[in-house]
Amino acid sequence: xxxxxxxxxxxxxxxxxxxxxxxxxxxxxxxxxxxxxxxxxxxxxxxxxxxxxxxxxxxxxxxxxxxxxxxxxxxxxxxxxxxxxxxxxxxxxxxxxxxxxxxxxxxxxxxxxxxxxxxxxxxxxxxxxxxxxxxxxxxxxxxxxxxxxxxxxxxxxxxxxxxxxxxxxxxxxxxxxxxxxxxxxxxxxxxxxxxxxxxxxxxxxxxxxxxxxxxxxxxxxxxxxxxxxxxxxxxxxxxxxxxxxxxxxxxxxxxxxxxxxxxxxxxxxxxxxxxxxxxxxxxxxxxxxxxxxxxxxxxxxxxxxxxxxxxxxxxxxxxxxxxxxxxxxxxxxxxxxxxxxxxxxxxxxxxxxxxxxxxxxxxxxxxxxxxxxxxxxxxxxxxxxxxxxxxxxxxxxxxxxxxxxxxxxxx
Amino acid sequence: xxxxxxxxxxxxxxxxxxxxxxxxxxxxxxxxxxxxxxxxxxxxxxxxxxxxxxxxxxxxxxxxxxxxxxxxxxxxxxxxxxxxxxxxxxxxxxxxxxxxxxxxxxxxxx
Numbered sequence: 001x002x003x004x005x006x007x008x009x010x011x012x013x014x015x016x017x018x019x020x021x022x023x024x025x026x027x028x029x030x031x032x033x034x035x036x037x038x039x040x041x042x043x044x045x046x047x048x049x050x051x052x053x054x055x056x057x058x059x060x061x062x063x064x065x066x067x068x069x070x071x072x073x074x075x076x077x078x079x080x081x082x083x084x085x086x087x088x089x090x091x092x093x094x095x096x097x098x099x100x101x102x103x104x105x106x107x108x109x110x111x112x113x114x115x116x117x118x119x120x121x122x123x124x125x126x127x128x129x130x131x132x133x134x135x136x137x138x139x140x141x142x143x144x145x146x147x148x149x150x151x152x153x154x155x156x157x158x159x160x161x162x163x164x165x166x167x168x169x170x171x172x173x174x175x176x177x178x179x180x181x182x183x184x185x186x187x188x189x190x191x192x193x194x195x196x197x198x199x200x201x202x203x204x205x206x207x208x209x210x211x212x213x214x215x216x217x218x219x220x221x222x223x224x225x226x227x228x229x230x231x232x233x234x235x236x237x238x239x240x241x242x243x244x245x246x247x248x249x250x251x252x253x254x255x256x257x258x259x260x261x262x263x264x265x266x267x268x269x270x271x272x273x274x275x276x277x278x279x280x281x282x283x284x285x286x287x288x289x290x291x292x293x294x295x296x297x298x299x300x301x302x303x304x305x306x307x308x309x310x311x312x313x314x315x316x317x318x319x320x321x322x323x324x325x326x327x328x329x330x331x332x333x334x335x336x337x338x339x340x341x342x343x344x345x346x347x348x349x350x351x352x353x354x355x356x357x358x359x360x361x362x363x364x365x366x367x368x369x370x371x372x373x374x375x376x377x378x379x380x381x382x383x384x385x386x387x388x389x390x391x392x393x394x395x396x397x398x399x400x401x402x403x404x405x406x407x408x409x410x411x
Numbered sequence: 412x413x414x415x416x417x418x419x420x421x422x423x424x425x426x427x428x429x430x431x432x433x434x435x436x437x438x439x440x441x442x443x444x445x446x447x448x449x450x451x452x453x454x455x456x457x458x459x460x461x462x463x464x465x466x467x468x469x470x471x472x473x474x475x476x477x478x479x480x481x482x483x484x485x486x487x488x489x490x491x492x493x494x495x496x497x498x499x500x501x502x503x504x505x506x507x508x509x510x511x512x513x514x515x516x517x518x519x520x521x
Contacts, residue, residue, distance in 0.1 A: 051521040107520040110486060134520055136455055197431050197457060319430070319487030 048138055052105035057120035063093035064150055093151045100145025100156070107134035110317040111324040111377050121145055129373060129391060130328050131202060132192070132313040133164040147178065154178025167192050169202055183302070185209040188309060199314045206332060207306040209340070210396055215350035216358075218296035219289045224355040237263075239288050240280065244268030247277070303341030305348075307369075308333045326375040334366035347396045370394045383410045429459045429469070430484040433516060435509060436461065438470060439479035446500050447479050452510065483509050485516050 070091075073084035104119060106127040115123060121143050133139055141160040146153065155178050162171040169190040176183050190204030225233040237247060245268065251261035265274040265284070274280035311330040318324065338346050348364035371393040379385040390403035429436055434457040439447050441462055450458040463470050463478065473482065476494065479501060483491040491512045493505045502508070 051518055053521070105521065107517075110520075135517060197428050317432075317486050321486070 049105075051107075052103055052140075053119055054101075054103045055119045055121065056101040057118070058097065058099035058145075059120070060095055060097045063096045065092070066090060094148070096147075096149050098145055098147045100143060102141065102143035102145075104141045104143070106139050106141055106160075109134045109315070109326060110321060111326065111375065126326070126373070126375070127162075128160060129371070130313060130326070131169060131190075131311045131330055132200060132315070132328070133162065136164050136166070138163050149179060152179070165192070166194060169204070181211075183209070183211055185304075190309065190311070198316050199312070201310070201312045203308070203310045205306055206309040207304060207339075208395075209302050209304045210347065211302050212347075212396070213297055213300050213303075213345040214347040214397060215353040216297075216345045217293065217353070219292050220355065221353075221357055222292070236281075236285070237277070239292065240265065240285070243288050243291065245273070245280075245284065245288075247280070300345055301341045303338060303343075303346045305336045305338040305340075305346070307336040321377075322379045324375070324377045327373065329372035330370065332369040334368045336366060350397070367396075369396065384408070429457070429461075430487045430489075432457055432486065433513060434459065434484040435481065435513075436484065437479055437481050438463070438473065438475045440464060443478045443495070443499055446495060448481065448501050448505050452506050453513070456513065481505060481509065483512050490516070 070089040071086050072089045074087050075084045076082045098121075100121050102119075102121055106123075106125045108114065109126055109130075112126060127133055127139055128141070139160075139162050141158060143159075144157045145155070147156055148154075155176065157174070157176045159174040160172075162169065169188070169192050172187045174185045186206060186208040188204055188206035190202040192200050192202040194200045219239075222234050222239075223232070223236060227233045240247065245265055247263035247265050249261065249263055251259060253259040262276045263280075264272055264276065265280040267273045274283055309330055309332050311328065313328040314325065316323070316325045336348060338348060343349065343364070344352070344358050344360075346364075347367070349358065349362065351365050352359050352362040371391075373391040374388070375390075376388045377385065378387075385406075385408045387404075387406040387408070389405075391400075392402075393400045435450055435453040436458075437447055437450060437460040439460060439462055441464060447460065450460065461469055463475075477496055478499065479495050481493045481501065482489055491509060493501060493508060495501045
């Protein structure tokens with residue numbers, strides 16, 4: 001009996017103990033889970049949202065006005081010699097405006113000064129162009145705005161996301177500038193190798209889009225098309241017919257007995273827009289050519305390509321900001337591969353087009369693109385400072401220069 | 412362009428790298444190793460631990476009086492100094508104090 005009681009006691013004790021340990025574990029696990037959960041979201045917040053700024057901003061200003069008003073005289077068609085009416089033809093635009101919103105987390109380099117006490121979406125930080133960042137981790141800008149300039153309304157946007165670490169750079173960017181019809185997207189992944197604390201080199205791959213069909217001029221091809229007899233397949237004036245214009249033959253004789261003839265032109269509404277072929281070509285035909293090209297280009301899908309990219313970044317900022325030097329460069333190597341859009345119309349085949357169309361025997365011509373920047377500031381003394389900033393980019397057939405220099409002497 | 416190429420190594424050599432950007436530096440000695448704090452919380456920044464036996468000249472130039480001492484630098488400028496005092500023990504909230512100063516620096520960049 002004593003043994004049995006002892007056994008029950010031991011079992012009870014064992015069960016009791018195991019119960020306590022089990023509960024304790026559960027309790028501990030719950031605390032750990034809660035801690036991990038909170039820590040996860042805190043880290044997420046710190047990595048992504050800490051120091052970010054949400055903004056709504058805009059501006060409004062007077063629209064462009066000509067220095068002098070434009071006038072024209074309206075003549076009574078029934079009485080050409082009556083006093084004509086002078087009419088103001090000046091174009092008066094409503095006010096220009098820009099209104100947008102966004103969220104941004106872009107670190108300034110030490111030499112960059114915050115322009116305003118607030119963000120309004122017009123800031124152009126070096127973080128957006130330099131390959132590396134002033135801080136590691138996530139940086140981003142999501143900006144959207146509507147803009148009106150001289151009565152034309154555009155949409156502009158810029159979406160930028162980058163993660164920088166000791167050994168990597170990952171970047172995605174999309175940009176749309178409405179008034180110059182620019183749409184650009186890029187994504188890049190690079191391995192980064194720091195050499196010392198100030199210098200780093202990087203290499204990876206970049207994918208980019210472009211909309212322009214380089215080398216392909218639809219109107220030139222259309223006008224130069226010939227039939228089997230070598231005659232023009234499309235006479236220039238037939239372009240006017242395509243857009244609803246019409247020409248009308250007329251002949252006349254002047255008081256000296258000289259006779260001459262020409263064609264006058266009417267628009268789709270039947271109004272006379274030019275009295276001669278020459279006048280039609282001077283006044284109307286240019287715009288029709290542009291419209292024709294725009295329509296043909298719009299039929300093409302956007303192009304996308306990828307290529308290897310290498311770059312370097314050097315950043316030095318001395319104690320107290322007396323001297324700084326930031327230089328960077330990117331080289332997109334001539335090994336481009338298109339993965340979207342008709343490659344015959346792409347930049348690779350910019351030289352494959354002639355008056356007879358695309359030369360299918362040509363395999364395309366590779367090219368290099370570059371981007372670089374140099375920023376130097378030197379406060380020689382308390383009163384004297386020299387500042388130089390320059391940026392250069394060559395993407396496809398576009399070259400962008402941007403530079404400024406300043407010598408400041410404070411009295 | 413040539414002067415630029417020359418400037419790179421010059422800058423690299425003359426600049427005191429351990430004070431560049433955001434740097435957390437622990438000045439210590441082999442006999443105070445047990446009193447050192449872990450610099451792992453600052454792994455996103457530059458971290459260094461110097462022992463007086465190896466880098467005497469830096470201890471002199473930085474006027475280190477107590478071991479261990481932790482100093483936070485930003486672009487060569489001393490931002491925060493935490494000393495152990497005669498107890499040879501750094502305050503318990505050393506990491507917190509340094510992190511607070513780093514947060515201020517980072518915030519000023521945005």
